[in-house]
Amino acid sequence: DAGITQSPRHKVTETGTPVTLRCHQTENHRYMYWYRQDPGHGLRLIHYSYGVKDTDKGEVSDGYSVSRSKTEDFLLTLESATSSQTSVYFCAIKQQGNSYEQYFGPGTRLTVT
Amino acid sequence: QQPVQSPQAVILREGEDAVINCSSSKALYSVHWYRQKHGEAPIFLMILLKGGEQKGHDKISASFNEKKQQSSLYLTASQLSYSGTYFCGTEGGGSNYKLTFGKGTLLTVNP
Numbered sequence: 367d368a369g370i371t372q373s374p375r376h377k378v379t380e381t382g383t384p385v386t387l388r389c390h391q392t393e394n395h396r397y398m399y400w401y402r403q404d405p406g407h408g409l410r411l412i413h414y415s416y417g418v419k420d421t422d423k424g425e426v427s428d429g430y431s432v433s434r435s436k437t438e439d440f441l442l443t444l445e446s447a448t449s450s451q452t453s454v455y456f457c458a459i460k461q462q463g464n465s466y467e468q469y470f471g472p473g474t475r476l477t478v479t
Numbered sequence: 480q481q482p483v484q485s486p487q488a489v490i491l492r493e494g495e496d497a498v499i500n501c502s503s504s505k506a507l508y509s510v511h512w513y514r515q516k517h518g519e520a521p522i523f524l525m526i527l528l529k530g531g532e533q534k535g536h537d538k539i540s541a542s543f544n545e546k547k548q549q550s551s552l553y554l555t556a557s558q559l560s561y562s563g564t565y566f567c568g569t570e571g572g573g574s575n576y577k578l579t580f581g582k583g584t585l586l587t588v589n590p
Binding site: 397399401406407408409410411414416422424425456460466467468469470471472473 | 481509511513519520521522523526528566568570575576577578579580581582583
C-alpha cells in the first residue's frame with residue numbers, strides 16, 4: 367500500500383458532461399500517472415506529472431486534461447465525456463529516490479451513457 | 480510501442496510451471512512485472528534493470544535479456560493464488576519513468 371486513494375470509486379455519467387477524477391497520495395511522491403484499462407488493450411498512459419504544476423501527455427491523452435496544484439493531488443478531467451471514455455482508470459505513483467517501482471491506486475470505474 | 484506478451488493465456492494445474500515472455504522493439508532500461516486479479520488493481524511483483532541481476536522471490540523469478548529487449552517471468556510449482564493476469568511494463572530510460580504495458584497474459588491455475 368503506497369498510500370494512494372482514488373475518488374470516486376464508481377461513477378456513471380452522461381455523454382457531454384464534464385467529469386473529474388481525483389488521485390490522492392499521502393507519502394509525498396513526486397511522480398504520478400493516470401492510466402486507463404480496457405479489455406484487449408492492457409494499461410495505457412493518459413497523462414503524468416513529475417512535480418507540482420509539471421505535467422505531460424501520455425499515449426492516449428486526447429479528450430483528457432490534468433492538473434496538479436499540490437503534491438498530494440493529481441486530478442484527471444474529461445471535459446466532455448464520450449462513451450469511448452468508459453473505462454477503468456488507475457492512478458499510480460513512482461516510489462521515491464532511486465527506486466523505480468510504481469504502485470497503483472484501487473481504480474475508478476467510469477461509465478459514460 | 481506496446482511490448483508483446485506471450486502466451487496470451489495459459490492454464491495450469493497446481494504445482495506446474497509456467498513462463499511468460501515480454502518482448503519489445505525498443506531499447507529498454509527496465510522491465511516491470513505486475514499481477515492483477517479480476518476487479519482489483521495491478522500489484523507490483525518485481526523490476527529488472529539494465530545491467531542488474533536476475534530477480535526472484537519465493538517461486539517467482541524473472542530474467543532480462545538487454546540485447547534482445549526481452550524479459551521472461553518464471554512461475555514454478557504454481558499455486559492457486561498465482562491465478563490472474565500478468566502484465567509487463569517497459570521503460571526506455573530518461574522518460575520520466577513512463578511505462579508502456581503489454582496486453583497481459585491470463586494465467587489460470589486449477590486444483
